[in-house]
Amino acid sequence: MDASGFSGSAPEADSSPSTAHLSGTAYLSGVKAARGLRRRARVPVAARAFWRRAWAFRGLDITAAMASTSCLVVAPHPDDETLGCAAAIMRKRAAGVPVTVAIVSDGAGGASAVETSGQLSEVRRREAVRACARLGVDEGDVVFLDFPDTALDQHLDEVAAALARLVGSRTPRQILVPTSCEGHPDHDASHEAVRRAVQASGFRGEILEYTVWLWTHWPWTVGHGTGRWTARRLLLAPIRRVSELRPLLVDARGLREHQKQALAEHVTQTGPAVPSRGDAAVARAAGGGSALVPPPLSGSLLAVLESRYEIYVPAGSLRHLDFDRPWRATVASVATSRTADEQASPRATAGPG
Numbered sequence: 154m155d156a157s158g159f160s161g162s163a164p165e166a167d168s169s170p171s172t173a174h175l176s177g178t179a180y181l182s183g184v185k186a187a188r189g190l191r192r193r194a195r196v197p198v199a200a201r202a203f204w205r206r207a208w209a210f211r212g213l214d215i216t217a218a219m220a221s222t223s224c225l226v227v228a229p230h231p232d233d234e235t236l237g238c239a240a241a242i243m244r245k246r247a248a249g250v251p252v253t254v255a256i257v258s259d260g261a262g263g264a265s266a267v268e269t270s271g272q273l274s275e276v277r278r279r280e281a282v283r284a285c286a287r288l289g290v291d292e293g294d295v296v297f298l299d300f301p302d303t304a305l306d307q308h309l310d311e312v313a314a315a316l317a318r319l320v321g322s323r324t325p326r327q328i329l330v331p332t333s334c335e336g337h338p339d340h341d342a343s344h345e346a347v348r349r350a351v352q353a354s355g356f357r358g359e360i361l362e363y364t365v366w367l368w369t370h371w372p373w374t375v376g377h378g379t380g381r382w383t384a385r386r387l388l389l390a391p392i393r394r395v396s397e398l399r400p401l402l403v404d405a406r407g408l409r410e411h412q413k414q415a416l417a418e419h420v421t422q423t424g425p426a427v428p429s430r431g432d433a434a435v436a437r438a439a440g441g442g443s444a445l446v447p448p449p450l451s452g453s454l455l456a457v458l459e460s461r462y463e464i465y466v467p468a469g470s471l472r473h474l475d476f477d478r479p480w481r482a483t484v485a486s487v488a489t490s491r492t493a494d495e496q497a498s499p500r501a502t503a504g505p506g
Contacts, residue, residue: 198456204372204391209462211395212402219403220244222359223251224327225320229343230302231260231281232419236454237363238329239288239412240405240463246289253323254285255296257312257343262302263422273421274299280419287415305342309480312342313349320354327359332466334374334474335366341478360468361401367471368453374474398470402462409458416458 219241226242228234234242234254245252260277278297285295298315300308320328330347331340344362351360370377372394373386380386405412416423457464475481 198453201368201371201453202456202460204395205368205457205460205464207391208372208395208400209402209460209464212400212462212464214404214462215401215465216244216404220248221250222327223325224253224329225316225323225325226252226254227316227328227330227343227347228254228256229305229331229337229339230258230263231256231277232284232416232422233331233340233365234281235284235288235412235415235419236457237331237365238463239415240403240408241329241363241465242285242288242290243408243411244403251294251323251325252290253294253296253319253325254281254290255298255316255319256281257298257300257346258302258305258339259297259299260302274302276421277419280421284415284418287411287418303339305339305346306478306480309342309346309349312346313353316346316350317354320350320356325358327361328356329361329363329465330468332362332364332367332471333469334471334476335364336370336374336377336476337366338478340366341476342480345478345480361465362468362471364457364464364466365454368457371474398466401465401467403465404461405463406461413458 222245224241224245226234226238228237234256242252242254259274260281261271261274263273263277281297282292282295286292296319298312300312300315305312328347328351330344333341333344335341335344347360350356364371367374372391373380374394375390376386
């Protein structure tokens with residue numbers, strides 16, 4: 154999930170702000186600012202929850218089909234499998250259906266008190282194994298690809314090749330992958346890597362997209378971070394998002410507490426505020442004190458754990474909401490070039506009629 158990798162348009166203020174243990178006036182000012190941000194943060198979280206419920210009301214329940222289908226879960230970071238797919242995983246495992254969880258990045262970029270990225274990677278690996286065990290997935294079915302956190306876009310072909318090998322060896326009937334428009338670079342890159350892996354492996358099964366970072370900007374994705382908050386955007390954008398697509402629902406009732414227990418195993422991402430790693434600027438602002446950072450998982454990322462359903466969408470159905478990424482510009486350029494070649498080719502090669 155790593156918040157440290159979010160780039161492009163920053164998430165709106167629905168995550169708890171970083172705070173520090175300060176002294177004197179600086180401390181009081183920091184506390185007041187933090188409280189103000191938290192109060193304002195409740196507004197988008199509640200609004201998204203309302204529109205998420207409206208969207209789910211139009212949804213199609215696929216719980217039975219989901220539970221009976223073997224799958225490969227592609228998680229950009231340790232914890233994404235628990236945030237986005239826990240209900241589906243637990244239902245599959247309860248039915249004795251095989252589940253493989255592929256964790257793409259090493260998780261070394263997540264906010265934590267752990268001193269070095271190497272240490273954090275090892276800690277998060279152990280956390281993921283424990284969390285997956287609570288979801289019913291054996292350690293041997295949790296595969297760590299160990300690509301560098303926050304830099305998956307620089308290793309797209311390598312990630313795709315690793316996933317293609319995994320598809321070939323595990324032969325899942327279904328792949329669960331983050332939506333194409335998550336907005337987090339590592340999530341978007343993981344989606345693109347799956348797309349390439351599917352092409353390379355000839356996979357013919359089902360691909361569904363799950364939601365994690367989508368909830369930090371949906372239903373106001375278009376113009377996120379740049380668009381003005383006009384009445385038209387505030388009211389019409391959600392109606393368009395809700396009406397344009399019927400989501401696919403997996404019943405999470407009776408499973409949310411188990412999901413929360415699994416998520417709690419990711420202590421580095423969900424635990425109490427901890428001393429930050431070498432944040433000199435914050436330390437100076439704190440008058441030399443020990444800066445604290447809150448857990449990365451907060452706001453809209455956790456609000457979904459109170460909903461009745463886990464939401465999925467068919468592969469490619471939200472591409473019109475995709476964020477700009479370098480590889481997407483390349484793909485579009487290649488597609489345009491191929492179209493031009495195809496249009497010219499018949500005229501150039503046509504023989505006598």
